[in-house]
Amino acid sequence: MSRPVIGVTCYVEPARFTVWETTAALLPYGYVEHVVRAGGQPVILPPAGDPAGLVGRLDGLIVAGGGDIDPARYGEPPHERTGYVRGFRDDAELGLVRAALDAGLPFLGVCRGLQVLNTVLGGTLHQHVPDVVGHGDHAPAPGRFGRMPVRLTPGSRVAGILGAGTADVAHYHHQAIARPGEGLTVTARAEDGTAEAAELAGHPFALGVQWHPEADDECALFAALVDHVRR
Template structure:
């Protein structure tokens, strides 16, 4: 059997490499490494991907981290702390996720990917967590990950994938789910009540986490995604 193909959404940002300074479609290599370690073939999806052209060629989809979603997408005015908003990426990823869910494609969201999933389903976001929880522990400083304990609901898809209900992962987010979209079950929380994971009840494998699983050696979430492709493949 050939390796499953897993699409990973990527950034479009100013970048510097060798002698060039230019706009680039890019992604932290840790995502690629983790997918490859599960035996799958990673493919990067820039935010111009046409769902109708791309999804039939994929066995699973990962929506990676990134900047904030335009709050107009969920009917809210923009908070002063909202940043790195790219409307073209919002549009591409929301379309891709909705089509992937409709097709029953195995799905994993990471950080922004959880927020995209929620907004795609009609949910809303807290735009600046310090206003809600009173601290900056989820994103303590630019380029610095927070480490906060997370409790996972026993018996959930997430708990089975992780093999545990307690962990202290890498956090780097100042936004989080406020009102969950219809059909979305909240499956993990930080001690301050922040939603840290969710999964879609009606889907065979659609889950997303607010933390960054690619920042550890543990590939359990990525392995669970790859394993979820097997029943779909000949």
Template sequence: MRPVIGITCYVEPAAYTVWEMTAALLPYDYVRHVERAGGQPVILPPAGEPATLTGRLDGLILAGGGDIDPARYAANPLPTTTYIRKFRDDAEFGLVRAALAGGLPFLGICRGLQVLNVALGGTLHQHIPDVVGHTGHSPAPGTFGRLPVRLSPELAKIYESDEITPAHYHHQSIDRLADGLTVTATAYDGTIEAVQLNERTTAVQWHPEADEDGRLFDDFVARIRLGWPDTGDPARESGLASGQVP
């Protein structure tokens, strides 16, 4: 059976075929990589009580998106802080806390890393160019930057290299690292590019879904497969073991 991987998504105005309306949407590359890695992707909109779903998932991916409300880390918003969606903050902070409490395998991507850090008590730089003096992490609207990132031995095993040049699209990053998090990748300008809480909880600041190389997704799904039946709630584990679909 394929492990069920929940992926958070945007809620934004969108145009498709003949329609223009508010939509729950996600870049399809997330779905493609999870499916190719052997997982069953399920998109999680920020509606209802998403945190109640964690017991029905085998893994959770917090996807990229707009900026977190700075009030969550006791800061005032700068003019450069944009696309705040408080309803999405509410849903995703609840999801993270429920995932951590239940030991659910977790992968944060871009905004997902920032949510993890803030949820655990850390803070953010609201505009990286003001800190590092360049715009390489987000060179232009809708354009990924390519900056080298140095990897910890744990990530280097996944990528079979101690340095990669992934796709970046973020103008914010970790300022004060939350207690319990370990830095596992940095850019050459000192920007924190990946963190780990434990074996099941990791996050990267870059966008692995934007590359054909899906090593991070492969590793995430493979670890979940190897961890069965030690994931999810007992009822779900029983159903998976017997081949029943929940």
């Protein structure tokens, strides 16, 4: 069969490349490589126009990492450490995820992507995880991933995909699920209790992880999404 079309959301940020310094729609290339390796055709979805209107043309959706969601979206004032808020991206991705859930589109959320899913479902976020757990190991330094184990819930989709009770994964986040949204179950936690994965009951494939699978050489999560689409 032809490659399933997997939409991947992206950043819009100032960037430098070759001789240019300009605002760009951009995405860490690991997302692209993993989707292609899994047999999918990645299509980058910038937060412009009406990406929610494309749901019927996609076989699967990945909502990528990025800056913080505006806390007003889940009814809270901003923490002093909440940053890189992009209202236009919130608008686009919240609408896109609502449309994807309504359509039963297979969905994988990565870091911010999990937070978008939780917000759409009426959940809330810890705006600065170090305030909750007392350390900064989930984001050890700007531009550097931390490695921390997560405990996977037996019988969960994420445990079945990764085939283990624990996984050592790449972390770079300072926010996480506080109150899970309606129908969302936390299915992985760090040793300090931070929610690291969640799944939506009753949906054929709606999974989000707080860590960064695109940063690793092998990624069963991307393969599982594409395999689910093929089946």
